[in-house]
Amino acid sequence: MRSALIQLNVSDDPAANLPVTLDLVRQAVAGGAGFVLTPELTNGLSSSRAWQRSVFRHEEEDATLAALRAEAKAAGIWLLIGSLGLLTHDADGRFANRSLLVGPDGGIAARYDKIHMFDVNVSATEVYRESEGYRPGTRAVVAETPFARLGMSVCYDIRFPALYRRLAQGGAQVITVPAAFNHITGAAHWETLLRARAIETGCFVLAPAQTGFHPETGGKGRRTHGHSLAIAPWGEVLADAGTAPGVTFVDLDLARVEEARHRVPSLSHDRDFDGP
Numbered sequence: 001m002r003s004a005l006i007q008l009n010v011s012d013d014p015a016a017n018l019p020v021t022l023d024l025v026r027q028a029v030a031g032g033a034g035f036v037l038t039p040e041l042t043n044g045l046s047s048s049r050a051w052q053r054s055v056f057r058h059e060e061e062d063a064t065l066a067a068l069r070a071e072a073k074a075a076g077i078w079l080l081i082g083s084l085g086l087l088t089h090d091a092d093g094r095f096a097n098r099s100l101l102v103g104p105d106g107g108i109a110a111r112y113d114k115i116h117m118f119d120v121n122v123s124a125t126e127v128y129r130e131s132e133g134y135r136p137g138t139r140a141v142v143a144e145t146p147f148a149r150l151g152m153s154v155c156y157d158i159r160f161p162a163l164y165r166r167l168a169q170g171g172a173q174v175i176t177v178p179a180a181f182n183h184i185t186g187a188a189h190w191e192t193l194l195r196a197r198a199i200e201t202g203c204f205v206l207a208p209a210q211t212g213f214h215p216e217t218g219g220k221g222r223r224t225h226g227h228s229l230a231i232a233p234w235g236e237v238l239a240d241a242g243t244a245p246g247v248t249f250v251d252l253d254l255a256r257v258e259e260a261r262h263r264v265p266s267l268s269h270d271r272d273f274d275g276p
Contacts, residue, residue, distance in 0.1 A: 005241060035145075123184065233259070
């Protein structure tokens with residue numbers, strides 16, 4: 001299966017971001033991709049909860065989702081919408097950070113709500129509290145497709161290896177890690193974490209990313225790392241998108257999953273132990 005990682009530089013305006021995303025999806029299809037992946041928060045990045053509340057919609061009303069579903073159906077492709085910020089009906093009013101897998105019929109084949117929230121102090125001037133605006137998911141997801149079993153995750157999840165071991169032992173052959181990775185932590189950790197998860201699980205890891213400076217209405221904006229990556233099951237970097245928005249292609253051969261797991265069958269070597 002030829003896959004395509006779409007790298008975006010979104011603003012906080014979903015209506016302005018959508019035409020750019022659609023154009024890149026079409027470029028991916030023109031390049032022969034049957035599986036196309038977009039980054040985390042494809043509809044828009046913002047640090048303002050009030051602004052998010054004004055532009056986010058419930059899943060059934062979201063214009064970005066509707067347009068991308070229609071595009072997947074028209075092109076006959078599988079499309080991973082890395083994630084969308086969506087309104088929920090939760091009593092506390094928090095949003096969902098939801099990854100959606102769309103099939104070639106335009107239907108939603110799988111949903112995954114980001115489990116691990118980015119509540120960190122990157123520096124004295126960069127503090128994030130994702131859990132204040134988004135409620136964490138509670139369920140790991142492996143999605144069945146004709147070309148591979150996909151283990152779904154989002155961004156900060158990558159720092160929690162137990163999730164990925166569970167996905168691999170649950171049948172995943174390809175793991176998706178759409179992200180809007182911080183530029184500071186990205187430079188230090190992004191590639192290392194992705195390669196480690198691939199090596200530990202014997203999976204392909206596909207990680208489409210946001211990149212560059214993201215302006216905000218009435219805010220200071222933020223920077224993301226870029227470098228969408230495709231990693232082989234043995235840990236090699238197959239593709240690196242650099243820092244420019246665009247499309248990066250990679251061809252997946254699932255025989256490499258079986259080869260890596262045969263050489264180091266660690267997924268079947270768990271042992272119980274005591275302590276600490």
